Amino acid sequence: MxxxxxxxxxxxxxxxRAEETVSSDARDVHAxxxxxxxxxxxxxxxxxxxxxxxxxxxxxxxxxADDDEVAFLPPVSGG
Amino acid sequence: MxxxxxxxxxxxxxxxRAEETVSSDARDVHAxxxxxxxxxxxxxxxxxxxxxxxxxxxxxxxxxADDDEVAFLPPVSGG
Amino acid sequence: xxxxxxxxxxxxxxQCELEATGVGAVVCFEGRVRDHNEGRAVNALxxxxxxxxxxxxxxxxxxxxxxxxxxxxxxxxxxxxxLALGEVAVWAGASAEHRAAAFxxxxxxxxxxxxxxxxxxREHYVDGASTWLHPEPDRAK
Amino acid sequence: xxxxxxxxxxxxxxQCELEATGVGAVVCFEGRVRDHNEGRAVNALxxxxxxxxxxxxxxxxxxxxxxxxxxxxxxxxxxxxxLALGEVAVWAGASAEHRAAAFxxxxxxxxxxxxxxxxxxREHYVDGASTWLHPEPDRAK
Numbered sequence: 001m002x003x004x005x006x007x008x009x010x011x012x013x014x015x016x017r018a019e020e021t022v023s024s025d026a027r028d029v030h031a032x033x034x035x036x037x038x039x040x041x042x043x044x045x046x047x048x049x050x051x052x053x054x055x056x057x058x059x060x061x062x063x064x065a066d067d068d069e070v071a072f073l074p075p076v077s078g079g
Numbered sequence: 080m081x082x083x084x085x086x087x088x089x090x091x092x093x094x095x096r097a098e099e100t101v102s103s104d105a106r107d108v109h110a111x112x113x114x115x116x117x118x119x120x121x122x123x124x125x126x127x128x129x130x131x132x133x134x135x136x137x138x139x140x141x142x143x144a145d146d147d148e149v150a151f152l153p154p155v156s157g158g
Numbered sequence: 159x160x161x162x163x164x165x166x167x168x169x170x171x172x173q174c175e176l177e178a179t180g181v182g183a184v185v186c187f188e189g190r191v192r193d194h195n196e197g198r199a200v201n202a203l204x205x206x207x208x209x210x211x212x213x214x215x216x217x218x219x220x221x222x223x224x225x226x227x228x229x230x231x232x233x234x235x236x237x238x239x240x241l242a243l244g245e246v247a248v249w250a251g252a253s254a255e256h257r258a259a260a261f262x263x264x265x266x267x268x269x270x271x272x273x274x275x276x277x278x279x280r281e282h283y284v285d286g287a288s289t290w291l292h293p294e295p296d297r298a299k
Numbered sequence: 300x301x302x303x304x305x306x307x308x309x310x311x312x313x314q315c316e317l318e319a320t321g322v323g324a325v326v327c328f329e330g331r332v333r334d335h336n337e338g339r340a341v342n343a344l345x346x347x348x349x350x351x352x353x354x355x356x357x358x359x360x361x362x363x364x365x366x367x368x369x370x371x372x373x374x375x376x377x378x379x380x381x382l383a384l385g386e387v388a389v390w391a392g393a394s395a396e397h398r399a400a401a402f403x404x405x406x407x408x409x410x411x412x413x414x415x416x417x418x419x420x421r422e423h424y425v426d427g428a429s430t431w432l433h434p435e436p437d438r439a440k
Contacts (some may be wrong), residue, residue, distance in 0.1 A: 008349055009419035010431040011364075042293075048433075052417075055351045071349060078346065078377055078388050078433035079330050079409065079419030082432075087208055088278035124263030127292075131276075134210045136180040150276075151206060156291035157205065157236055158189050158248050158268065170311070182333040185326065185405075187398065242418040257409065259327065264326075265402050 002024075002034065003064060006071040015040040029053065031059045032071055043076055080104075082111065083142060085150040094119040098146065109139045112151055123153055160216025160234045160271070161211045167235050167246040176253035183257035185264040185293045189248040199284040204265070205238045205247065206232050206275040219270040227263040229254040234267050235278055247279075300399045301357025301375045301412075303350045308376050314334040318395035319371045324398035330389040332382050340425040346379045346388065349417040350366055353377070360411045368404040370395040375408050388420075389413075 002023055007015045009075055015036075028031035029051045036042065046060060050073040064070070080103055086094045094115075105111035108130045115121065124140060129152040132141055143149070169188065176184055191203050192297070198246035220232045234250040241247055248271065282288040300316070310329065319327055331431045332344050375391040382388055389412065393404035423429040 006349065008347055008417065009421070010433060012347070013431070046432075050417075052349070052352050055355065057352070057356075071352070073349065073417050074419070074431075075433040076413075076415070076417055076436070077420040077434055078348075078416050079413035079421075080161075085208065087206055089292060090282070091206070092290070094261065097207075102201065125293075128275075131208070131211050134214065136211070148209070152276050152288075154279070154292040154294070155272075155274070155276055156279040156293055157207075158272035158277050182331055184331065185331040187402070188325040189398065190323055196346055206359055209328065248388070255333065256328065257406075261402065261406050265398075268398065292304065 001027075001064065001066045004067070004069040005036065006069065011040075011042060011044070011072060011074055015044055021041050022054050023061065026064065028060075028064055029058070029070060032064065034072060036072075044070075044072075048074055048075060080106075080143065080145045083146070083148045084115065087150065088153050090119075090121060090123070090151060090153055093121055105143065107122050107139075107143055108137070108149060111120065111143065113151060115151075121151075123151075128152055129155060160213060162207050162212050162277075162286050163235050163237055164239050165250045166264050167237055169246065169249055172249055173234060173251055174232050179254060180255060181230050181253040182255050183260040184251065184253045185247070185260040186259070187264050187268050188246050188294065189268070191243050191245050191247055192209045195281060198281070198282070200281050201284050202282040203241045203245065203247065204280040205236070206278050206280070207236065207238045209238070212275045214276050214279055216271060219267060219274065222270070223252070223263045223266050226266065227252075227259040228256070229259050229263040232263060232267060234271060236271065236275070240279070243266070244291040278288045292298050301351050301361055301436065303348050303418075304378055304402060305377050305380050308378055308390045308421065310387065310390055312391055313374050313376060314392055317372045317392050319394060321396060322371050322394040323396050324401040325394045326391070326398070326401040327392040327406050328409050329387050330385050330409070332384050332388055332393065333399070336422060341422050342384065342425050343423040344382045344383065345421040345423070346422070347419050348377065348379045350374050352400045353416045353418055356416050357412060359367070360408055363411070364393075364404045365405050368393075368395070368400040368405065369397070370400050370404040371406060373408060375412060377412065377416070379418070431438070
């Protein structure tokens with residue numbers, strides 16, 4: 001399956017890019033994060049991140065479909 | 080003794096003036112209010128008013144001296 | 159600084175008085191003349207103050223607020239005279255390093271000013287009547 | 300309305316959006332870039348947002364606030380991009396008939412925005428270093 005990934009803040013720095021499209025065998029967000037964390041050296045434990053799929057918050061067990069846009073959101077610091 | 084009186088809001092309306100100088104035998108603010116309430120038809124019970132003498136809050140037992148400036152302050156409604 | 163003003167309140171100028179290096183939060187409150195109160199249609203207000211004592215008591219409130227909360231600057235101005243609908247009757251602002259103190263201080267100032275400072279409001283109603291407001295202690299808002 | 304802005308925040312224009320007949324209280328909050336944080340001297344900040352989701356979540360917060368408090372209008376704007384010291388990073392305002400609701404609503408909005416909306420701050424320090432802030436839940440301010 002193909003997924004579009006969005007990276008923000010320190011995940012963007014770690015990945016060296018703000019977005020990318022990847023081909024992956026992962027079928028849910030948890031598996032996809034494990035794969036990307038390994039590839040890009042992400043150090044956040046999943047419980048410190050929120051997940052968004054197609055522009056809306058979801059949970060870590062969310063199943064994925066081809067062409068989904070996925071973002072792993074590190075702890076926010078607006079304001 | 081001579082006192083200068085300041086009237087505000089509905090006490091000003093009732094007295095028909097914002098200030099006046101009176102000669103009185105009253106020697107404390109409680110006695111002075113009783114006299115003025117009778118003369119001007121003030122209907123506030125003393126416990127609903129605060130008292131200021133010479134520009135500072137004081138209490139109803141405050142003794143008065145010649146030329147003191149006295150104000151009886153009805154409940155406030157600023158803001 | 160607390161003051162009484164016969165001229166319209168210039169909120170921008172007052173907010174500038176809150177500036178300081180290191181300020182991370184500014185909270186401002188404006189109290190405006192509403193077109194109604196307790197079910198009656200209002201078309202204007204007049205405020206009267208015992209100006210000398212109002213400024214003394216207002217500045218006492220500001221000193222208390224500095225003692226209670228970690229704030230940088232506090233400013234409060236109350237109008238007197240005749241005000242039209244929508245005009246600002248009272249303005250209060252607080253600046254601080256963090257927002258909790260700025261919110262708490264701004265609210266404390268306006269709450270205390272309304273309770274304690276010798277200022278009185280006369281409401282002018284659409285039907286031509288008018289009355290000074292002298293709220294019972296438990297009805298003060 | 301919640302929005303993300305790459306341009307400097309125009310507080311006066313935003314406050315005008317809070318106007319309505321019958322409004323008696325307006326409370327505004329400004330969060331500004333401070334010259335220090337947790338003991339380190341800061342000389343600039345950058346904010347990044349997941350703009351689409353930030354606006355969705357920000358507007359959800361505003362809807363919640365309308366449901367919780369008797370307010371007329373609520374506006375909140377958060378800057379993104381590079382900000383100098385003293386610039387406004389976030390602005391929130393609420394108007395209401397009475398001041399308690401305006402204070403409560405303004406504070407609720409900014410508290411929730413800081414906790415929930417996907418926006419991140421990078422601090423640039425005087426010594427040349429910089430870092431994204433990812434606060435632990437119990438340290439979020």
